[in-house]
Amino acid sequence: MRKAFNVKHYNGFFFIACLCLFILYSPLLIVMIYSFNDSLSITRWGGVSLRWYYEVFYGLESEKFKLAAWNSLIIALMAATIATIVATAASIGMIRGGQFRGKSASFGLILLPIMVPEIVTAVATLIFFSAISFKLGILSILVAHIVFCIPFAYLPISARLQGIEASYEEAAQDLYANRWKTFKHVLMPIMGPGIISGFLLSFIISLDDFIITNFVKGAGVETLPTAIFGAVKQGIKPNIMALSTLLLLFSIFLVTLSYVIGKKGEDLKTKNNKGEKHEV
């Protein structure tokens, strides 16, 4: 096909897409390069070395970062789990509850954490905790995280549920399954992908949160973002660059892994489908 007549091709869009990637990656690449800088100063190049990676694992601040990473992981895991359970229930109530009074109000309430600007949520939560004498600590972070994770879990789960015909539940109930069995044996497995992506999304959101955590964290409790913020506030240091590089590589690894697994699954599916066609 001649390009001039291809409605899917516009001159320059490829260039902009590349520019987009360039803008996204250049800071991270620069940081990655400088993480191998032997010099103490970040502005001068002092040869290649792995000393900052050593520093990440065994340096003075390594204990603090390890603890912070552990806290982050635990909080994200628990917040995402609880938020996913609550959001799954809420999705079923909203999507399968039919029309009821206050439905849009309920929708608004569930999405409120996304709609309220983060800084307002942070300040309001802090003031509220202090007003009810809720002791700031790891628990206060967890509660705040559950709140803002709920809508992020809700959106993919409810989107998935919307695409599932109600007849599956009816069929299950018709076949003598009670409400819980219907959920356990039919609805939950079919909603599976939505629940998983809801969980992952809220997990990442929790892992990434800085502003709200920074306001509601208790004495001496750090998550990875607040610990990093404490370290970079005074300027980025080589060990932070090394840490960032490790985090980047870790996420690239995870993303690639999920891509490969997803692709394998797809291949398997198409193979089976092809096999079927031959027999029929």
Next chain:
Amino acid sequence: MNDKKINSIEVTNVTKVYNTGASSTKALKNANLTIYDNEFFTLLGPSGCGKTTLLRLIAGFEDITEGTIKLFNEEIVNLPPNKRPINTVFQHYALFPHLNVFENVAFGLRRLNKENNLIEKRTMEVLDLIQMKDYATRKSNQLSGGQQQRVALARALAPKPKVLLLDEPLSALDLKLRQAMRVELKTLQRETGITFVFVTHDQDEALSMSDRIAVMSSGQVQQIGKPSEIYEYPANRFVADFIGETNLLNATVEKIDGKSILCRLPSGQILNATSKSKVNSGQKGIISIRPEKLIIKKKSSNERDLKGNLGQSTYLGTDTQFEVILGKDLSLAIRMQNSPLTSDTYKLGDPVFVSIDDDAARFLIN
């Protein structure tokens, strides 16, 4: 009515109202019907007539607004679907996508907490019945439409329900398969001896399979009867029009003569009709005549023959359909079997006579 028959399902004065926001819709208005045990019963009607609603009320998927439903003389309105010994074949089958064929069929038995070897035995038995034994380990998305249909059937039959509900189960199949499945369904019903309640908007399906049919329209049951009764003696204008093709003519009762009713058409012509309802002299109503009960002739042999001019004719393979214009805004559709004799005999605009079979015209009061 035949007293030997056992009542399987009794629907009494059932009304269903849907509330959607501010507005409410009456999906069923005071519906009454009785379905006998071991019967192939069909709910027939156009979309939106309330037949699916009625089915869902029997299954228990909807709350009833008014009235009662009994299953073998027991009130079931307050039972949830999982407590009713009734199973459903869904329109799009609703086979659980995450389970294989075996587990789909075994689902109901498992929920009834049957023993494992019993479940296996019964499941394979049902799969065998529908000739799907070899597909037990397939996932539902690896089956063709017809296969899915059979599995859905097997799944609903496996727990041995007292009544099987089928919600337009053939609508998603192509024509050939649909016709084959009609025979199979009918056979299955006879073999299992289970009451089938079948919902469809397809009159051919209804007429060919059912023991009895309930024709429904706008939330009301219009007529209940055997297929032939429904076709030959429609209770009202709606049934006559909905089942098969028909000519509907306004008419006034001129004279009642035993079974035969003499009616006058607006054009002044007189027709001989019968009716199942009580009619009085001078009553206005409608006459329904099936196109195949009319014959076109070039010459009149009977004073009651109607005179007109030939309009469009449409060749339909076995038949040809003619239009005869009787007067202003008054025409008849006539269907005649094709034979070498009839072809090309008639031309557009020819003056013709239409003779009506005895006992072909039905006078309907509404």
Next chain:
Amino acid sequence: MATGVGGGRTISSTFSPVKIWLLLPSWLIIGFFLALPVLLMLVYSFLTKEFRGGVIWEPTLAAYDQFIFDRGLFGDDPPQIEWKYISIFIRSILQATGATILCLLIGFPTAFFIATRVDNNKIIWLLLLTVPYWVNLLIRTVSMKFLIRDSGPLNEILITLGLIDTPLKLINTNLAVQLGLFYSYLPFMVLPIYAALERYNFTFSEAASDLYAPKWTILFQILIPIIKPGIIAGCILVFVPSLGAFLAPDLLGGAKTFMIGSLIEDQFKGNAGNWPFGAAASMILLSMVMIVLIYYARAQSKEQI
């Protein structure tokens, strides 16, 4: 439609009777830990400020008065319109608008480019786009800061290449903040537009091309109007968080000129210590966001009708 009367059958008899119990946990959690705190903020905004932080439970409009009127250094001049805070809000709106436009200008062609790839390449491009977002927002912002500082790698490279003589002044400028916001929220623009383009039927474009429309006309008169909901969703997803953003202005803007986010933060964590005023600023920000969202929801539901 065989299901007929009663609209879509999304009502499930299985779960509809217990919907209240299913919804209750989310209502309670969000209601108690977010709606209530926001209401408390609303109440605080009408209270008297306590010296050195905190509130005194005496109702007053002082916080809103301070927002709108300038009564001089000593609080006894005749009131004049106070432009300082209004201009912070206007500046924030402009800043967020700038970031939204930047995201749109780069995000739309990118989304279009990705959506027109074959399936496999699509996934790779999408992954490439989202991988950086697995790295903490803080690190990304700080990396950006490191890159564009006066004596940072960007300037060094440009000078070495001979493209510029004096370092580009990027850090502590509005452009840097916009760049940071762009960097923070770009996927929020690309993904909805991409999703809309995925549903877009390119035969519309071909039909227009068949009817003698030049390519750019097709883009602006056919494609963009059809996928408009996706574009608007993307714009809102970028604009709203940009409005209250805190990190990018703080780290890249040098915190010299306040944005709404830093203004609020300063009332509770920084030097200012004026809680009612911070609460009032929060409420004004919140109502602005709500107006945008309600307007969007209205437009959305109109479109559906």
Next chain:
Amino acid sequence: MKFKTIVVSAIFALSINVANAGEKLSLYHWFEYIPQELLDKFESETGIDVTMDTYDSNESLLAALKAGKLGSYDLAVPGDYMVEILAGEGMLDTIGDGELKNKSNIESQWLDASFDRGRKHSIPYQWGSTSFSVNRDVYKGNINTTDIIFNPPDELKGKINVLDSQGEVMALASLHLGIPQCSNDRDQLKALDSLLQSAKTHWASFGSDIAKDVLVSGDVAVGMIWNGFSSKAREEGANIEYSYPDQGYVVWMDNVVLLKDAPNRKNALIFMDFILEPENAAAVTNYAQYNAGVKGVTKFLEPALAVMPENNPRDGAGAGVFVAVCEQSTQEVYDQMWTRLRS
């Protein structure tokens, strides 16, 4: 089910974290102000687990304590005037007589401080000065004047970082104008306001935590800064000179205070005693490069500290002054000015 296992173990892990009720100490401290090695030493000597959060100005310490953090920390390290304010707000606990066995180690000149009569709430931590440093590659002229900050020569315009610390900026500006701190004279306050407004146009950024980094990286050429922090910046490669201006400069003393409702009051006192040991006080000084207020530290100090220019005001420099605590009406005007300045 795997998922269940993960959740259960997570809950378990969390409960361990919460239930780990060993001896603890919770510190609220300035950033980059105490060597990690010293904390490690404390932990190994006493078995008390130290957790530390940091702040970057006296005012943000106050704000955080006001906003619900009081009761979570045992100790904080406010500057002189903030000790007085915190005490006035009732946020400090009183150290009883004899509760600190090393109290006698405090240098006599600091034993009775104007901001904490009789040292009822605090012990000295470090003292030093606040002024500014100039990059000598950029500017070679006279730097012994506060004009550098408030009325900069052209070379330095737009290349100035100012501490995000109301008290110190106000004090330095008052010195520049030659007016008393906390003056309630309207004309003087107006002059102060217009000075700040005009100076602001030449400032590039506000920030305390970045104060060293911006000088090292060359982002700015002038930075308002604390003397020890400036010498660290110099050691990290910045060609800067710390100024002791003719108009005077700010002196300060940071103090370890016992916070009210301290969850581990006993351990807090142990830490205070620990800091009052000359060897430990010297370790802080060696790290932060200010001056300890404890007797007998000299033999533990690195010799270079004594001669470093940041610690030795030149002859002819103006006097050092503490930041004054203003009365409420003046402070409210200051707050107003500060808000105008920052936004």
